[in-house]
Amino acid sequence: MPADLPVDQQPHVTDRAFWYWDVYFAVVYLAVTYLILSPIGPDSAARRFGAAAAFAVIALLYVFIGRRLLVGNHHDWRAITYAAANIVLVTVAMWLAPVSQWSLFGVSPILFMSVRLLPGMFMVATTMFAPVILTMVQDGPTPALLRTVLPVAAIGTGFSVLIGVWITRVVAQSFERAELITRLEASQAEVGRLSHEAGVTAERERLAGEIHDTLAQGFTSIVTLVQAAESELGRDEAQVRKHLSLALRTARENLAESRALVAALAPEELTESSLTDAIRRQAARLTEETGVAADFDVQGDKRPLPTGVEVVLLRTVQESLSNVRKHAQASSVEIVLSYQDSSVVLLVTDDGVGFDTAGPASGFGLRGMRSRVEHIGGSVSVSSSPGAGTTVELEVWA
DSSP, X not given: OOTTSOGGGSOXXXXXXXXXXXXXXXXXXXXXXXXXXXXXXXXXXXXXXXXXXXXXXXXXXXXXXXXXXXXXXOOSHHHHHHHHHXXXXXXXXXXXXXXXXXGHHHHHHHHHHHSOHHHHHHHHHHHHTHHHHHHHHHHOSOHHIIIIIHHHXXXXXXXXXXXXXXXXXXXXXXXXXXXXXXXXXXXXXXXXXXXXXXXXXXXXXXXXXXXXXXXXXXXXXXXXXXXXXXXXXXXXXXXXXHHHHHHHHHHHHHHHHHHHHHTTOOOHHHHHSOHHHHHHHHHHHHHHXXXXXXXXXXXXXXXXXXXXXXXXXXXXXXXXXXXXXXXXXXXXXXXXXXXXXXXXXXXXXXXXXXXXXTSOOOSSHHHHHHHHHHHTTOEEEEEEOTXXXXXXXEEEOO
């Protein structure tokens, strides 16, 4: 029994595990009752029936009161009263019929289970020496008492105490293991809950990045193109049609992206063409929408990449070009995709106004880019300074 547990939180023995003790007690009760009622020895029939009745009361107390206390592992006044009643009844049975001493095989474990170890040792010793006391009361200090009854009581007491100590320690270890198992299960449940929450958070961040890099940027382009078309109304019908055509195409691409996100598929650009073609279209769109010259170059021997890596490379290009479109005020952009021996390196460089990388970052773009790259085990760096343009470098091992 763990000593640090409060009484109302101490572990209980389950009914399913206690039936072994039920069977043992039933066997002891039947065997001892048979010995008591057998017409062997000088005891009269009345004394034998009296001893059997006392032992029957012990059995009834066990069935209706004791078992519930033992299963609940109660060490309070009720258990002490129950143990004392067993001592009185077994003493009466042994006084009426000495053969009732065999009932101690069933009563002694009850005493150890009813109270704590030290009180249990005292009660067991008292019960074991009860035959000695009864013999002295009836016959005095006879030689038989000294040669037989007293040594048997001493040996029985020592054996019972040793067994009681061993059983108590085994039970205490079992309760401690049960407590550890309970705590382990609670810890596993907590780990599962935290893992689920972490997965949900990661998925939300992933979706936020996907929406930011696709739908949000697409809507920004649509708004910009519609505003440009509105400014040309009544002046240049060709330019109006061009801006509206680009806005319509961007809206359709956004619709395809949204369907791909809902279906948890790869980006629409990658389902219809290769990574290099998708990046080349992003560069062409930037030039078409803003007039910024965008050059795309592929170095090394192209090879198939995992879908997750291709998605990150494409999203990094999209985010970098979106920043060029919104902040850089650049006149040209260079995109380089380099296939190396054990990695792929992406460089996006513009000649725009740049910014101070040591300053506070705002918005989701760069933060989402870094989170996405770290998720696949890559690295990303942003180099920039005011008036010197910006370079985004991504390396992923694939």
